[in-house]
Amino acid sequence: MTDVEERIAHGPIADAVRSGVLPGRVWLYSNYHCNLACSYCLTESSPRSERRELTAEQMIAIAEQSKDLGFTGVGITGGEPFLLPWLTDTVLDMVEFLPVLLLNNGTLFAGDRLERAARLAHPDIALQISLDSHLADINDMARGPENFAKVVASVPRLIERGVRVRIATTTGGPLDSSHLDPLRALVASWGVPPDDHIVRPIVRRGRADEFGLGVQAIARDIPSELCITADGAFWGSFGPTVSNGRLDTDLLLTRTILPVSVPANALLAAISGMPEGADATLGIR
Amino acid sequence: MNDVSMSRVELLDASTAPLSAQQFFSGGDPGPIVAALATVPELLVPALGFVGSALGAGAIGVRAKELAILRTSALQGCTYCIHAHTAVSLDVGLSPDEVRALRGELPLEDGFPSARERALIGWIDALAGATGPVPDDVWTEARDHWAAHDLVEISVTVGATMFLNRFATGFQLPTATHVLERLQAEGMA
Ligand code: SF4
Numbered sequence: 001m002t003d004v005e006e007r008i009a010h011g012p013i014a015d016a017v018r019s020g021v022l023p024g025r026v027w028l029y030s031n032y033h034c035n036l037a038c039s040y041c042l043t044e045s046s047p048r049s050e051r052r053e054l055t056a057e058q059m060i061a062i063a064e065q066s067k068d069l070g071f072t073g074v075g076i077t078g079g080e081p082f083l084l085p086w087l088t089d090t091v092l093d094m095v096e097f098l099p100v101l102l103l104n105n106g107t108l109f110a111g112d113r114l115e116r117a118a119r120l121a122h123p124d125i126a127l128q129i130s131l132d133s134h135l136a137d138i139n140d141m142a143r144g145p146e147n148f149a150k151v152v153a154s155v156p157r158l159i160e161r162g163v164r165v166r167i168a169t170t171t172g173g174p175l176d177s178s179h180l181d182p183l184r185a186l187v188a189s190w191g192v193p194p195d196d197h198i199v200r201p202i203v204r205r206g207r208a209d210e211f212g213l214g215v216q217a218i219a220r221d222i223p224s225e226l227c228i229t230a231d232g233a234f235w236g237s238f239g240p241t242v243s244n245g246r247l248d249t250d251l252l253l254t255r256t257i258l259p260v261s262v263p264a265n266a267l268l269a270a271i272s273g274m275p276e277g278a279d280a281t282l283g284i285r
Numbered sequence: 286m287n288d289v290s291m292s293r294v295e296l297l298d299a300s301t302a303p304l305s306a307q308q309f310f311s312g313g314d315p316g317p318i319v320a321a322l323a324t325v326p327e328l329l330v331p332a333l334g335f336v337g338s339a340l341g342a343g344a345i346g347v348r349a350k351e352l353a354i355l356r357t358s359a360l361q362g363c364t365y366c367i368h369a370h371t372a373v374s375l376d377v378g379l380s381p382d383e384v385r386a387l388r389g390e391l392p393l394e395d396g397f398p399s400a401r402e403r404a405l406i407g408w409i410d411a412l413a414g415a416t417g418p419v420p421d422d423v424w425t426e427a428r429d430h431w432a433a434h435d436l437v438e439i440s441v442t443v444g445a446t447m448f449l450n451r452f453a454t455g456f457q458l459p460t461a462t463h464v465l466e467r468l469q470a471e472g473m474a
Contacts, residue, residue, distance in 0.1 A: 248301070249301050249302070249323075249324065250300065250302065250303065250304070251304060252303040252304075252326055253303065253304070253305070253326065254325075255324075255326075255327065266326070266327060270304050
């Protein structure tokens with residue numbers, strides 16, 4: 001067996017990823033608490049939320065086992081991952097196995113935290129930061145006071161330090177609206193390529209459901225990515241939402257999270273026979 | 286709708302049941318055992334498969350199975366299973382006195398004059414009502430009347446019932462209202 005063959009994962013999960021049946025990225029909810037409390041938050045996160053953290057050891061093991069199974073990347077979301085003091089070191093360990101996409105709210109990059117985040121300047125690590133409008137008051141309506149100011153200050157600082165930044169815009173309006181042109185221009189002015197600016201709808205789960213915001217989506221409308229949390233593994237990164245303080249269990253796959261093969265096989269079983277959904281037309285990602 | 290007020294664990298319903306558990310909720314309330322097991326979806330299908338095979342129709346016949354389930358539940362003191370399987374036992378033809386004898390409310394000899402059935406109950410009692418080794422005389426008596434594979438089958442039924450007994454008792458699963466009402470009406474609650 002050659003070196004290259006040795007590195008190629010085999011098995012049903014690897015085959016499903018290669019053939020596009022299973023998305024290549026495994027999502028991790030590192031924690032559920034957040035310094036913000038956005039109105040459309042899927043997880044009802046806030047500073048008072050139960051933390052429900054994965055441990056650093058679990059996150060590294062998930063990255064390693066996901067690679068062995070044939071997945072091609074990991075995404076980290078929350079809650080706000082950068083509230084975890086050990087996050088940077090853990091991400092640097094995880095990227096030894098797979099590329100890491102790290103979602104965050106972009107408001108925690110001052111002083112020491114900025115320098116710690118700068119260590120994430122790595123070709124296989126990207127920070128995806130949320131920004132919903134080029135207008136501070138519109139952006140801050142959903143995301144809280146001074147959010148816009150903090151994000152527009154942080155993004156150039158991170159980019160200056162060599163960190164790859166993507167921007168995610170969550171909108172209640174049409175995804176191709178020309179209203180977003182000034183925001184696209186702002187994002188481009190930081191040198192973020194158009195493909196690294198993600199525009200997606202509000203999904204009506206969690207707090208968004210409470211406020212009647214966003215698009216309705218059932219399981220087959222939600223990209224079938226494996227998503228792992230401290231409470232179990234779910235169908236899709238929109239699966240482990242929280243409604244009225246209760247973790248939604250409708251998209252729960254398994255309580256077992258390690259070995260990753262257990263939830264991965266459960267996801268594969270759930271996908272087979274499921275008719276095609278509307279995730280592409282709804283633009284959920 | 287499940288009576289969630291009594292249960293120690295959340296009983297899922299059709300709106301909260303995980304994807305792989307949905308099949309059990311499509312026909313209405315599947316009962317508290319399924320609703321509780323659904324909180325750990327990877328265990329639901331294998332556990333129900335085991336329990337369904339162990340408690341369902343088998344070579345030994347439904348009367349022997351119900352005898353094992355109700356007797357085991359009585360020995361384990363499981364109110365939920367005693368209620369549920371008092372109803373099932375009556376439905377499959379056990380007499381009220383047989384049910385009472387299995388529940389320990391009448392002497393066993395009064396309900397079960399047949400030496401063959403008493404030998405089987407002796408085996409069940411040794412498994413579900415005691416700890417440690419099963420005495421040779423209990424085994425010999427059972428073997429005099431039953432094939433070894435019959436005793437294997439009934440032992441699996443006893444084991445699966447003990448799992449349900451401790452599960453239902455530990456989580457304080459509620460007896461369905463219609464079962465309680467029926468047993469009260471028949472003087473068997
Ligand atoms: S949407 Fe993100 S940033 Fe906003 S409260 Fe939720 S986890 Fe925090």
